[in-house]
Amino acid sequence: MSALEDRQVLSARGVTVRFYTYAGVVHAVTDAYLDVYEGESVALVGETGSGKSVFTKALTGLIDPPGRIESGSVLFRRRDGRVVDLLKLSPEEVREIRGDEISYVFQDPSSALDPLYTAGDHIAETITEHRGVPKGDALREAVSLLRDVMIPNPEVRVKNYPHELSGGMRQRVVIATAIANKPRLLIADEPTTNLDVTVQAQILDLLKDLRSKYGMSLLLITHNLGVVAETADRVYVMYGGRIAETADVYTVFESPAHPYTQLLLRSVPNPLKKIERLESIPGTVPNLIDMKPGCPFAPRCPFAMEVCSREDPPRVDLGGGHVVHCWLHAKR
Ligand SMILES: Nc1ncnc2c1ncn2[C@@H]1O[C@H](COP(=O)(O)OP(=O)(O)O)[C@@H](O)[C@H]1O
Ligand SMILES: [Mg+2]
Incomplete structure (x- = not known):
């Protein structure tokens, strides 16, 4: 390690x-x-x-x-x-x-939010769970987080259920939840x-x-x-x-x-x-x-050589943090 x-x-x-x-x-x-x-x-x-x-x-x-x-x-x-x-x-x-x-935001905000909980509930729950902050304080933090994710009227929106929010708003609530604990x-x-x-x-x-x-x-x-x-x-x-x-x-x-x-x-x-x-x-x-050895891109690659579908591609360091895994760049 x-x-x-x-x-x-x-x-x-x-x-x-x-x-x-x-x-x-x-x-x-x-x-x-x-x-x-x-x-x-x-x-x-x-x-x-x-x-x-x-x-x-x-x-x-x-x-x-x-x-x-x-x-x-x-x-x-x-x-x-x-x-x-x-x-x-x-x-x-x-x-x-x-x-x-470390927190995640996924593709679909609707599945990330429970329809029975308000925007504030979602945010407050993660604050309470990880920091032990009392619910009332966590809900006040939720309002300020909704402001941080640019939701207008956060004092009102914090009480909204997911179905009362647009898709974009829902994703903002998910993001507010994800950043709630910095x-x-x-x-x-x-x-x-x-x-x-x-x-x-x-x-x-x-x-x-x-x-x-x-x-x-x-x-x-x-x-x-x-x-x-x-x-x-x-x-x-x-x-x-x-x-x-x-x-x-x-x-x-x-x-x-x-x-x-x-x-x-x-x-x-x-x-x-x-x-x-x-x-x-x-x-x-x-x-x-049941993948075979070799470069996974070889079947679609316009430049594929015989070796490409036989052996895994080498790791080639091109300098400055540029790294490619490809036989075309292998040093001979
Ligand atoms: N639960 C699962 N069971 C079986 N195969 C899965 C499962 N989840 C993902 N895979 C397979 O893993 C591969 C990578 O999927 P994924 O990481 O979702 O791709 P991407 O996010 O790049 O679209 C795909 O072939 C997908 O079918
Ligand atoms: Mg994916």
């Missing part, structure tokens, strides 16, 4: 998650890794089914049977400075950290996917503002590279359950090294360049059941 660097909040290494289903073993995440530093915004990007949600849930052990975290370490620096391996803690110890020092790391998994476009931009702006206001780090999971360009300092590209490439956001858009990243860029409007025609990536995401 290696230590954390200065200013590093989280370091995941070798995370492998499988699901043991009747149809076979799903290799959802293989040898995945991720670093998050204090105050930075990190994006994890890849098509649907590439393992983003499973990987980021596994960071705090949120994998239920038939899933199993087979291996890996997730070092996390707690508020008090202690470094722990989240995958070695007891479920009770991780539960103490989750919702407090987490060191906020993990937002496709937080805007189910919202309409104007609301999406507002929620992303809100997350960016909250990151600096609360001094937290943000891990944003998205299949949308437009969102990445807007929000992230550094990017991890995931494909077939593996990290394909990582670099700072500028490098990802200007000189992507992995053929998958290159194709992904051509399939979305690139905010840094004018491209007239958008292409879609031919083929489909790999079936992760």
